[in-house]
Every structure is written in structure tokens, then in C-alpha cells.
Amino acid sequence: MKKFKYSEITPEEIYKNRRSFIKSIGLGASSLAISTIPFSNKSFANDRDKLTSYKDITTYNNYYEFGTSKSDPYRNSQIFKTTPWEISIEGEVEKPIKLSMEEISEMFVSEERIYRLRCVEGWSMVIPWMGFSLSKLLSKVNPTNKAKFVEFESVYDPAQMKGQRYPVLNWPYNEGLRIDEAMHPLTTVVTGLYGKKLPNQNGAPFRIFIPWKYGFKSAKAIVKIKFVENMPTSSWMWASPREYGFYSNVNPNVDHPRWSQATERIIGEGVWAPRVKTLMFNGYGDEVASLYTGMDLKKYF
Amino acid sequence: MKKYLKPGVFILSSIPFLIILYKIFLNKLGPEPVKEITHFTGEWTLIFICLTLSMSPLKRFTKLTVWISFRRTLGLFVFFYATLHLLTYVGLDYRFSWSPILDDVSKKKYIFIGFAAWLLLLPLAITSSQKMVLLLKNNWKKLHRLIYVIAIFGSLHYIWLSKTIFFRPLVYLIIILVLLALRIKIKNRNINYG
Numbered sequence: 001m002k003k004f005k006y007s008e009i010t011p012e013e014i015y016k017n018r019r020s021f022i023k024s025i026g027l028g029a030s031s032l033a034i035s036t037i038p039f040s041n042k043s044f045a046n047d048r049d050k051l052t053s054y055k056d057i058t059t060y061n062n063y064y065e066f067g068t069s070k071s072d073p074y075r076n077s078q079i080f081k082t083t084p085w086e087i088s089i090e091g092e093v094e095k096p097i098k099l100s101m102e103e104i105s106e107m108f109v110s111e112e113r114i115y116r117l118r119c120v121e122g123w124s125m126v127i128p129w130m131g132f133s134l135s136k137l138l139s140k141v142n143p144t145n146k147a148k149f150v151e152f153e154s155v156y157d158p159a160q161m162k163g164q165r166y167p168v169l170n171w172p173y174n175e176g177l178r179i180d181e182a183m184h185p186l187t188t189v190v191t192g193l194y195g196k197k198l199p200n201q202n203g204a205p206f207r208i209f210i211p212w213k214y215g216f217k218s219a220k221a222i223v224k225i226k227f228v229e230n231m232p233t234s235s236w237m238w239a240s241p242r243e244y245g246f247y248s249n250v251n252p253n254v255d256h257p258r259w260s261q262a263t264e265r266i267i268g269e270g271v272w273a274p275r276v277k278t279l280m281f282n283g284y285g286d287e288v289a290s291l292y293t294g295m296d297l298k299k300y301f
Numbered sequence: 302m303k304k305y306l307k308p309g310v311f312i313l314s315s316i317p318f319l320i321i322l323y324k325i326f327l328n329k330l331g332p333e334p335v336k337e338i339t340h341f342t343g344e345w346t347l348i349f350i351c352l353t354l355s356m357s358p359l360k361r362f363t364k365l366t367v368w369i370s371f372r373r374t375l376g377l378f379v380f381f382y383a384t385l386h387l388l389t390y391v392g393l394d395y396r397f398s399w400s401p402i403l404d405d406v407s408k409k410k411y412i413f414i415g416f417a418a419w420l421l422l423l424p425l426a427i428t429s430s431q432k433m434v435l436l437l438k439n440n441w442k443k444l445h446r447l448i449y450v451i452a453i454f455g456s457l458h459y460i461w462l463s464k465t466i467f468f469r470p471l472v473y474l475i476i477i478l479v480l481l482a483l484r485i486k487i488k489n490r491n492i493n494y495g
Contacts, residue, residue, distance in 0.1 A: 060332040070332075123333055258409055258462065260401060271325055271334035274396055 052125035065161040073201035082205040091226035092147035115211035130192030147227035150182040152219040175219040176232035212281040245301035250282035342386035349379040354480040380426040411461035418454035
């Protein structure tokens, strides 16, 4: 399955309306209620590709820094301070740089990117992110020839993030990608969703999103991007290496040791909706399968 | 007064069921309703296991026999909520598609042990009537000690399915272990150490 274009999901008229809505945000009319967007209309489109509601996307989150229950991030992140925010790009690079969020939003234009999010727990959402390819940002530094992987470090601030006061994971949250994965155009720096500023509970101000991998690979509230020579150990690998691999590509044929990954539940579909089959690489195989040619994906899970 | 106690226990025990029905039909289960029902019925099964196991220690501590008369009702509610839990998983979640279910039961240890616990509940539910108590005599008591095994299985089922945070499931295991420990009679009290 291809990543879907907006026009495939929504009738053209509504699509155009939405364009004008996005423009109006640019003009400062951000007070427009989200309910004016006709997304929640359930009568059209294939269920599987239907956008998940803004409410579900922003109130049902795995973000252990703010608590381990799905409703915790929304509840506990509202007063989280995201300004000022600086991202340091360092490690095996010729010239490390530090960029503020303001600089980043001036340098890169965000576009709408609708991707499916598949959580390792067996549920999925379709999210209209705003963002740009991480490769654009990474191309601002020249990696040395030692650099093989990119490590992402999230913020450590237990005063504001009460989940970090407990040793649920080894804080700060850490994730990693191979350089070619990080440079892939689908790997996105997320700055917003539904045409709005990215909510704190979704990883503001700076998160990444890798649509063909399980959700936990897409680190939130990132402060440091580091080019490294050796494969980093992510927080989840640290917590349970047998269950969470470095690659963590969505793969219906490789079960989590404790549950099956063959099917998933679509968030917001109601109690009588059946499970749907999980797609290889979350449906992005055409774009990304070539990154893993010749690799045993059962071994490198 | 006393004759209202047992129906009272029955009504109180039905409340979680009424709550979940209300939530299902008024759409109050949130973004992952099936998971919510599964967790709800699973957790209430464990709560009823703990309640059932509390009756005989309560009798000992309060010196009131009335507690024992609630045990059967509570035990049957264990079976009731466990069955709802199983049906949610088999029917609502997996639509009775047996091959992934059998795959899960055979490969995933938390599902295996959960299913085993439910199977062990079956003979207890079948032999719960007064008639059966009389029929089985001493064996009835022995048979119904299976609830100790079921309780341990139930709490392990919960621990093994949790992603990393074991706090809540661990609380159940500890409560169950305490309730079981209360049953161990200290036998060496009268031993002559001469």
C-alpha cells in the first residue's frame, strides 16, 4: 500500500475547504474550532485510511515521560514548557551545530504528511502530521566517514515530566536509526498535526516520525541528534532486548514474544469493529523495503 | 436482616457487569473499547478471586461464620467475569477465528496460563451446588482447593502480559499470596522440642 494522499481520502470539495482552513491558520485565525473540519464524517472512505479524530490522536498516547497510562500524557503535559528549545546536532560530524526551534521553523517549510502509526501494542491511527524530511535537517551537517548511525536523545526534565521520576525506562529516552533510514524521505521531523501546532502530549516541540516502524521508534521532545559509529542501544532495547529490537520495523510475520503482530485494531472504530491485517512495513514497503534487501528480518527485528 | 445479606452480595457483585454494559451501549469505552472490556472483565475476575479467598480468613478474624455463606456467590462471580473475559477475547476481539487463537494459546505463555486458569474454574463452577457438596463429600473440599492454583495463574497471567510496568499486577499477586499464606496453619506450635 502507498502512503495515502489526502485527495484519496476526502472528497475534493472538503479537501479544498481544508486547504483554505490551513491558509486561515497562517493568517492568524487559529481560534477556529477544530470541529469545523469535516473529518469526523464517517460516511466516506475506506475505514482503514480514514483519519483518526483529533481527540483520539491527542488524548490516547504512549509517552511514559508523562505517565504510563494512555490518558496521562494529555493530563500531565499541558504545562510542559517547550520554549526556549534547542536541538544539538553533534557526534561524528565535521561541524556540530545547535539550532533553536525558531531557527528550525524558519529554515524548513512544513507540509502535510498523512501517515499510519502502528503501535507495537497492536493498534493503529492515521495521523495528518505537519512536518518535513529529517534528511533536510541532517544535511546541514557533514557526517564524518565514521558515522553509521543516528542517535536521538529526548529531554530529561523530571521536574516537569513526572514519569521520569520512576525508573520505568532508562531516562532520557533514547532511540536510533541507521543513517540510510534517517535520511529516507519518509522519516519526518514533526512540527504539527491537523494543521495545528504539535500538542505537548504528541511530542512537542520536536519529534520524529518513522511511518514503517513501530511507534516507539519515533522519539518525542528531542534535544540531541548524534551521529555515531556503533549501533545505539535504545531505551526499549535496554528494557527488554528480547522483545524490542533496534530495527522494530512493522512486520506481521514476526511476533512480539508475548503477543501476535499479525493484526491490529484501528483506533476510534468502535466496539464492534473487527481487527484488520497488519501490513508489512506498515504499508510503506514500496518505499522502504529496499533498505533491508538481503537482511533476515526475523533476526534483525 | 440476615436473609438480605446474600441477595445483597449478589446485587453488589453484578454492579461491574452493569457498568460495562452501560459503557458498551452508551459508547463510553474510549478509543480502544475492546481492550477496555478485556481489561475490565479481567481485573474484576482477579478482584473476585481475592474476595472469594478473603472469606475464610475473615471468618477466622471476626469469629463470624456469615462470611462463609458468601463464598459460593463470590466464587460463581469469579467464573462469570472470567467467562466474560474469555468471550471478549475469543468472540469480540478475534471473531472466533480459531487459528490465531490457537496460535496464541500455544505460543504465548500469558494466554496459555490464562486459558488454563479458566479451564480449572470449570469443575469448580459445575460442582458449586449444595447437592454436589453432599455428593462429593471430602473430595469437594480437595477439588475446590484448585482456587489457590487458579488465583496464582490469574495473577501471573496479568504480570506476563504487562509491557514493563508490573506495579498493579504485582499488587494482585501480593494480595493473593498473603491470602494464601493466611491459610497455612502453624503446625509446629505444639511440637515438643525435648
